[in-house]
Amino acid sequence: MTYKTIKYEKKDKVALITLNRPERLNAWTPLMSSEQVSALTHANEDSNIGSIVMTGSGKGFCAGADMEEVLSINYDDARIPDETDWVDLIRSSKPIIAAVNGSAIGVGVTMILPFDTIIASEKSKFGMFFIKIGLVPELASSHYLVQRMGFGKASEFCLSGRLMDAEEAFKIGLIDFLYNEEDMLDEAIKKAKLIAENPGPQLRMVKELL
Structure with missing residues (x-):
């Protein structure tokens, strides 16, 4: 499959989706969103895929929304932006890391909060900068942040708009596993392969139960 803003690869039974705008630190665009949905749908419909990993190319995972792209959208075009409910898609998807x-x-944070597992490198940083530009958190992130971090820490993180380093994010539960930069993606794929060995219908049932 050919995409402009992401890459799609198969690693045995794992679908690897890579955000691929490294020159913009993989900043989110409506086209990227549509391509993510397409890739996830393809992985979910592929009987040879058991789990999914999403990462970023270059030095960043996702630097938030590319406002130049967002502001240039023709909203009369019914196909842009994609109107798929992201949270519902992720929660009904095959296991995703x-x-x-x-x-x-x-959005680099909010898009991954509904994922089943969040793994990060020691050089990763996290920021909910919405408050800095007069916006509020999206994609049910207020729910998932409280679930992961607790009410007080989630409140401080969102209300301050500060940047959080990987060590703190791991300590308070925003991320689940922390690895050095060289090993992080391999470890994520390794975990995904382990999950993919299990029966698919039951994996989705477990997701619903959780």
Whole structure:
């Protein structure tokens, strides 16, 4: 499959989706969103795929929304932006792991919060900068942040708009596993392969139960 803003690869029974705008630190665009949905749908419909990993190319995971791209959208075009409910898609998807290889800002954080597991490199950083530009968190992130971090820490993180390093993110539960930069993606794929060995219908049942 050919995409402009992401890459799609198969690693045995694992689908590897890579955000691929490294020159913009993989900043999110409506086209990227549509391509993510397409790739996830393809992986979910492929009987040879058991789990999914999403990462970023270059030095960052996702630097938030590319406002130049967002503001240039023709909203009369019914196909842009994609209107798929992201949270519903992720929660009904095959098991999916985020492999955060650098900074995750704004939507770079909120898009991965519904994932089943979040893995990050020691150089990763996290920021909910919405408050800095007069916006509020999206994609049910207020729910998932409280679930992961607790009410007080989630409140401080969102209300301050500060940047959080990987060590703190791991300590308070924003991320689940922390690895050095060289090993992080391999470890994520290794975990995904282990999950993919299990029966698919039951994996989705477990996701619903959790």
